[in-house]
Amino acid sequence: MLDLDKYEKPSVAIDLAIMTVVEGRLKALLIDRAGDDVPGWALPGGFVRIDQSLDQTVQRVLAEKIGLQNIHFEQLASYGAIDRDPRGRVISIVYLALCPSDVLAGQPLATIRVDWAGETGGPARAILDGTDLKLAFDHAQILGDVVKRLRGKLDYSRVGYALLPAKFTLREVQEVHQAILGRELKKPPFRRKLLDRGMIVPTGEFETGGAYRPAELYAVKPEE
Amino acid sequence: MLDLDKYEKPSVAIDLAIMTVVEGRLKALLIDRAGDDVPGWALPGGFVRIDQSLDQTVQRVLAEKIGLQNIHFEQLASYGAIDRDPRGRVISIVYLALCPSDVLAGQPLATIRVDWAGETGGPARAILDGTDLKLAFDHAQILGDVVKRLRGKLDYSRVGYALLPAKFTLREVQEVHQAILGRELKKPPFRRKLLDRGMIVPTGEFETGGAYRPAELYAVKPEE
DNA sequence: ATAATAGTGTCTATTAGACAATATCCT
């Protein structure tokens, strides 16, 4: 019979990259660990209990630490360098959580920016109030991987829409794409590409409160 | 100070999907656990020791259990359902290892087949000597995810070439693609797409031993 | 010479992008 306790076990945590887009900028919810044993800003996270699955752990952390429920999340990757946490051996399974910005009102949101183009990969920087934050652990690398993943999945998946409310204008979708890709897009071909995908449908409703001509509101077509 | 030992810890394993292509069929190296506490066929794997990183663990398992070195591998995903291993709580981080078929000569290679098209996703079947194998744990689902990942990365990455020797013919590349995609491809447009990618270069050498006209050998262009 | 496979040329359908023009709505 296999003895699972024969060797000393690493700890397992999940960390959450809770992302949104505000005013055309990609944002991540970060926690300030100032005064903690590991100072710096970090992704929120928690340890995996032996009686909870990974998904349950994600939902627990979302609810307990951020007060969120029913958020779209998906696994990103696992990080297991030996010295990534100075407190001990911790393997972290990182999840990407995407939500509309209004859900995160009042939370500390840092702007995420990368110094590489396309899907080259590399670390990301987190900026709050105009200054670069010091990121704890390997979270700069993780946030870089987040951006890379978002860029890769953007135009053939629903990740772009998960960052928006249920009804949205095409301009808002374009702002999300521009924030993730880090470059400007032309409006006419972008519109067409979106509509040709067939993933969204017009609702017949229009935005209100804008200063000028209101745009039509679209919604993601339900799963087929 | 954080007490990492406050809660009971899950065990952490890595499992390897060691893949290759033989005679136009996608294959995985599987272990027969007959007579074991968890019978069925399974991916080779091992537990993560507290003093070894994930990559080191992968290399250890490759070397100890299969006798392989210098194999291209990359992380696939982590699996953490509570009851996925009847022996106890085991979280498994799965890696994809790709190698040319000659390296795996003499190992038990099962043909991997999926009942879904495109990148829909779902479980895979493993066939050896014409019969479906009973897969242990959640390894049918994992192998399905492997196929999905391979299909997704096939035409913009090097995964297709990692399954071939250093020098290969365009026909061999096409066989690899067909095995992974599960459908036939037309030769002329396939050749062109490959060459237009600019990822491979002709070597000036030609294959030998074939029954008819020898094809030129190509090689992957070194990283730029 | 023949069989079998390697490799090329041409055409078409689809898609992505640029640019110009028109439509609509708020102030």
Place this chain on the structure above:
DNA sequence: AGGATATTGTCTAATAGACACTATTAT
């Protein structure tokens, strides 16, 4: 009316695929 944005139309470049053809080599 005027200004700002939404939306549409047309054109072009790049790409993917189908199909027919030529080239080369072992037997």
